[in-house]
Amino acid sequence: MNDPITRRDALRFSLAGMLAANLDAAVAAESSDPPLLTPMKDFQDVSRGTPLPHTLKGDALVQAKLTQDTWRLEIVADEKVTLQKPKKLDDNTALDFNALLELGKTHGVKFLKAMQCNNIAKPLGQGIWEGVPLRELLRLCGKSDNVRRLYYWGFHNNDPKQIFRSSLAINQVLDTPPNELPVFVAYRLNGEPIPLIRGGPVRMVVPWAHGFKSVKWLQRIVLTNDFQANDTYAEKNNDPESYLKTAAYFDDFSVEKFPMGTPITIRGTAMVGWPGLKRVEYWLRPDAGTKGVIADDDPAWSSAKWVPCEIVPFPDGEIPRDVWGLDVNGKPKEWPLRFSYCFWRLVLKDVVPGEYELRVRTVDQNGVAQPEPRPHQRSGRNLVQCKRFSVLK
Numbered sequence: 001m002n003d004p005i006t007r008r009d010a011l012r013f014s015l016a017g018m019l020a021a022n023l024d025a026a027v028a029a030e031s032s033d034p035p036l037l038t039p040m041k042d043f044q045d046v047s048r049g050t051p052l053p054h055t056l057k058g059d060a061l062v063q064a065k066l067t068q069d070t071w072r073l074e075i076v077a078d079e080k081v082t083l084q085k086p087k088k089l090d091d092n093t094a095l096d097f098n099a100l101l102e103l104g105k106t107h108g109v110k111f112l113k114a115m116q117c118n119n120i121a122k123p124l125g126q127g128i129w130e131g132v133p134l135r136e137l138l139r140l141c142g143k144s145d146n147v148r149r150l151y152y153w154g155f156h157n158n159d160p161k162q163i164f165r166s167s168l169a170i171n172q173v174l175d176t177p178p179n180e181l182p183v184f185v186a187y188r189l190n191g192e193p194i195p196l197i198r199g200g201p202v203r204m205v206v207p208w209a210h211g212f213k214s215v216k217w218l219q220r221i222v223l224t225n226d227f228q229a230n231d232t233y234a235e236k237n238n239d240p241e242s243y244l245k246t247a248a249y250f251d252d253f254s255v256e257k258f259p260m261g262t263p264i265t266i267r268g269t270a271m272v273g274w275p276g277l278k279r280v281e282y283w284l285r286p287d288a289g290t291k292g293v294i295a296d297d298d299p300a301w302s303s304a305k306w307v308p309c310e311i312v313p314f315p316d317g318e319i320p321r322d323v324w325g326l327d328v329n330g331k332p333k334e335w336p337l338r339f340s341y342c343f344w345r346l347v348l349k350d351v352v353p354g355e356y357e358l359r360v361r362t363v364d365q366n367g368v369a370q371p372e373p374r375p376h377q378r379s380g381r382n383l384v385q386c387k388r389f390s391v392l393k
Contacts, residue, residue: 033267033343034251036112036126036315037190043125045197046117046211048164049156053217054196061196064155066217068097068193071201073185073219075141080225084142095137097201100187103132109184111207111324112340116271118210118238121381122249123271123341128323129205131186135174137221147223151230152204154217166213166231167240168206170223181207181324181339185218191320207339208243208274210380239379244339246273247370247382248280248360257390264348264389268360270311272336275373276365280344281306287355292386306369309360311336312343353393359386 047054053066062070072094077083087093114126138144151167168183176182186205187194194200199216206213212233234240250268258264270280283304294300314335321330325337336342344360361370361384371382 033312033345036318036342038125038127040190040192040195040198043115043127043198044120046120046124047197047216049162051157053155053157056196064157065219066155066196066201068201071097071219073100073137073202073221075137075221075223077144077147077223078225081147081223082143082145083223084144086141095140097187100132100185100202103136104130104187107132107136109133109182109324110320110322111181112319112337113205113207114244114271114339114341115211115214116244116380118212118233118242118378118380121383121385123269124211126341127190128319129184129186130188130191131184131202131205133176133182133184134204134221135176135182137185138173138223144223146225148225148227149229150221150223152215152218152221154199154203154215155219156217164212164215164232166204166206166215166233167229168213183207210242210244212238237378239376242374242379244271244273245370245374245380245382246275246277246362246364247271248344248362248385250360250385250387253387253389256388257392258351259392260351260353264351264391265345266348266358266387267343267345269341270336270344270362271341272338273364274338275368276334276338277311277336277342278363278365278367280309280311280360280362282309282346283307283359283361284348285357287357287388292357292388294386304359306361307346309344309346312345351391353391355388355390357386357388359384 053064056064056066061067065071072089073087074089074094075087077086087095108130110128110130112126113129114123116123147170149167149169150173151165153163153165156162156164173183183206185202187202189198194203202218204213204215204218212231229240231240248268248270270277283306314332319326319330321328325332325334327333363369370384374380377383
């Protein structure tokens with residue numbers, strides 16, 4: 001099927017030109033860009049449980065071991081695995097919060113990471129997470145044998161039906177390549193204790209993964225010989241091994257009509273997955289009358305004219321120098337940093353009156369454009385977003 005653009009539309013599009021971002025205007029609007037770190041209160045929440053664990057108070061909180069003084073972490077093994085020194089509640093060897101902090105003095109890591117749900121389009125928030133690599137905790141347990149995976153969960157009201165479990169291959173925990181981020185057990189967020197609503201006092205953090213791997217209220221780890229991923233999230237056709245996708249999202253776009261002659265500033269967020277981010281780009285075309293929907297096999301995709309957006313520069317001084325990915329001068333070794341998000345912006349000028357469709361997408365460091373390389377939405381939503389607007393005479 002041909003792209004449904006009339007000759008009049010084509011002329012109008014030609015008059016609009018390839019509306020490149022006006023960087024001078026964008027810089028002038030820089031003060032409107034949000035901070036890179038999400039304030040604690042502004043993180044979105046997708047917690048599970050009845051009642052929600054972060055709503056517990058008083059003695060219920062103590063009984064749940066969800067205070068720093070009462071928190072404990074068990075590290076045990078199933079019947080097919082031998083573990084030299086398991087950490088258990090019943091013999092008082094389970095790890096406590098002070099032991100975790102002590103490990104952090106010599107093995108602590110910090111990095112900028114965005115949390116994103118597998119099935120929610122936009123990231124939920126971003127912060128500097130601080131903790132200890134999980135492999136260091138496993139070393140405290142001595143020798144183990146016959147391990148293929150480990151699975152783990154947090155407090156969920158002592159109701160087996162409410163347990164939310166995730167798992168990792170043992171090599172993902174032990175064999176982190178040099179200069180790559182490890183799986184780790186976190187106890188601080190943005191320099192402060194992790195609040196209960198964010199999964200504190202301690203949560204698992206898996207840098208490259210969607211949020212379902214970064215289990216909140218962490219309390220138990222089991223080493224197993226089972227080779228299968230047994231994540232709770234896999235039970236409803238989700239991909240349990242999915243990792244963060246590189247994708248662009250619009251920020252608030254509530255204005256649908258703009259006066260002619262006024263520069264139109266558009267902002268958004270770009271999630272940076274494991275393949276990194278090369279650029280964000282946009283495609284503006286006259287409204288095709290399909291309410292912004294284009295079929296996957298529509299020729300319009302192959303003839304689209306994509307124009308680079310501006311990626312907002314790294315905010316000097318906002319991120320501590322000892323965060324992973326920064327050099328000794330506090331500058332990022334690459335920007336944007338993987339597993340975080342950055343902001344993009346563009347300014348459309350001299351747009352002639354009419355109805356328009358605006359799309360944005362990312363291109364990763366492999367040169368692959370969104371929504372590839374993994375369009376399957378159960379491994380993370382990353383369809384190209386579209387916003388429609390009008391320019392009035």
